[in-house]
Amino acid sequence: MKYSPSQENYIKAVYHLQLESSTVTTNALAQALDTRPASVTDMLKKLKLQKLLLYEKYRGVKLTAEGRRLAVQIIRKHRLWEFFLVHTLRFGWEEVHEIAEELEHIGSGKLVDRLDAFLGFPQHDPHGDPIPDRLGKLPAGTHSALSEMPLHRHAVVRGIGDQRPVMLDLLRDQQIALGTKLEVQKKFSVDGSVQIKIRGRQPVNISAYAAKNILVGYDK
Amino acid sequence: MKYSPSQENYIKAVYHLQLESSTVTTNALAQALDTRPASVTDMLKKLKLQKLLLYEKYRGVKLTAEGRRLAVQIIRKHRLWEFFLVHTLRFGWEEVHEIAEELEHIGSGKLVDRLDAFLGFPQHDPHGDPIPDRLGKLPAGTHSALSEMPLHRHAVVRGIGDQRPVMLDLLRDQQIALGTKLEVQKKFSVDGSVQIKIRGRQPVNISAYAAKNILVGYDK
DNA sequence: GAAAATATTTAGATTTGTCTAAATTTAAAT
């Protein structure tokens, strides 16, 4: 199936927003896509017909398996092109996003796969974001900041960014150490803080700064 | 100014057709663009408003200087991407046209120029067609494909694109060699073949493929 | 739990690029 750039942008936006809260609102989409809520409603109806997402009016929206598959392929293209722009064409990492927004809509699957091979199957783009492989799988045992974690994904603390005593002090206080298993339950967009759950304990809040410096790994 | 892919395709088509006969008809465009004559008329009106072409109803169409500039930039992108696909990503030369049709509409001018530099400023694409430089100049007079020649201009064979024995065999048969002086008398749009005249001989026909791979020089 | 505030959807319009069918102009043929 072939989708328009606009449709692809909607699917991608839903995917990204779903990482922050599992069902996505019309307004959030309108803001992310720089468009009007009414336009979002219109498009959601079309995407629902194409079975790319589940949508009940006033109830928000979720991707179907097919929608997720599509989103991941678009993200794969985006990140591979960014890698290409920075490492092959020597663009600065700040300039590549906009160009990749266009390139990600180029159709040919063979093109992406050849590009992937040419680049040496990179696992992370220039911003540190993981690049899905041909089958949509993220690099195994990925490290990413706690602040970047999708909700409810089980993860293990693998490293600490800021290792100053003040930071380690905070971690000790919260009983977080290498190997601690946790999941993000909620994200507060006001200040970027996250609420995490560790089995057998009460949920606790972690500031945006700390969350950026707690590196976690997860499988699949 | 930013133009839609559709507008760019029209401009490109006019440019190519103008090489065959200096004013271009509605029907020829409809055929080239695989669309209806009525749609062509509609679009020509819009492109005229944008001053990309000169159009008087029933009288056919011609590019303005600005239209020509745009066409050359699109062709530049197309051919650079084709070169990239064949030489960097190792596609076969038959498969690249379709993908380049999409890539040529990517906006960023910086992207094209970086790509050009990365590829080593190639002067001809994998089909032997000349690649305009950043300023729209074709590789210095000396190397233009026979297929790109305007009618009745005197030229001299300066190089051969495809140098395989099968090609050289054809050239020997037609008594065409480096230094042969010729002119194009007619172009057949059906198959892209050209009729050439060499002084003291009968006119002969050269296929589109061969014409693209016979590189000729002419002064100014 | 009703009123106020916010979020979402509908209704109707607009723009871009396309189409079909009919009308008109130009070119070709007798």
Add this chain to the structure above:
DNA sequence: ATTTAAATTTAGACAAATCTAAATATTTTC
């Protein structure tokens, strides 16, 4: 020089993606 044929344009319609303004739901607040 008419008539016929071919090419081109107009008129009116349609789908995609968007918008504004108004109507309706939902959520929040008191």
